[in-house]
Amino acid sequence: MTQEEFLIQHLTEDKSYQSILNENKGxxxxxxxxxxxxxxxxxxxxxxxxxxxxxxxGKPAFTAFEQAGFLRVVP
Structure with missing residues (x-):
């Protein structure tokens, strides 16, 4: 795992330090x-x-990109 991967998981996926440590044994x-x-x-x-x-x-331009398949929104 890199610093970037750690920060992305911690900030965008709301993963705790402990869950990240559990998933990355080294x-x-x-x-x-x-x-x-x-x-x-x-x-x-x-x-x-x-x-x-x-x-x-949720804005029209965003929705158009999403419907066109350019964006994949993960809940």
Missing amino acids: LELPKIQEWWATGTELRNKIKRSNALFSSRK
């Missing part, structure tokens, strides 16, 4: 704590992306 808590501490820029990009996606979801 990974240890100090490593993901380090990734969190050093991943400020990436965390902010992910948060902005989530906010942008949420603000556009």
Whole structure:
């Protein structure tokens, strides 16, 4: 698992540190704590992306892209 994969799972899939550690047996808590501490820029990009996606979801242009098959929305 990479820092990016960890941050995406933790921030977008709402996975806890413990569930990520359980799924990735070679990974240890100090490593993901380090990734969190050093991943400020990436965390902010992910948060902005989530906010942008949420603000556009349900609008006509978004729906058109979804219906055309360009987007796959995962609940």
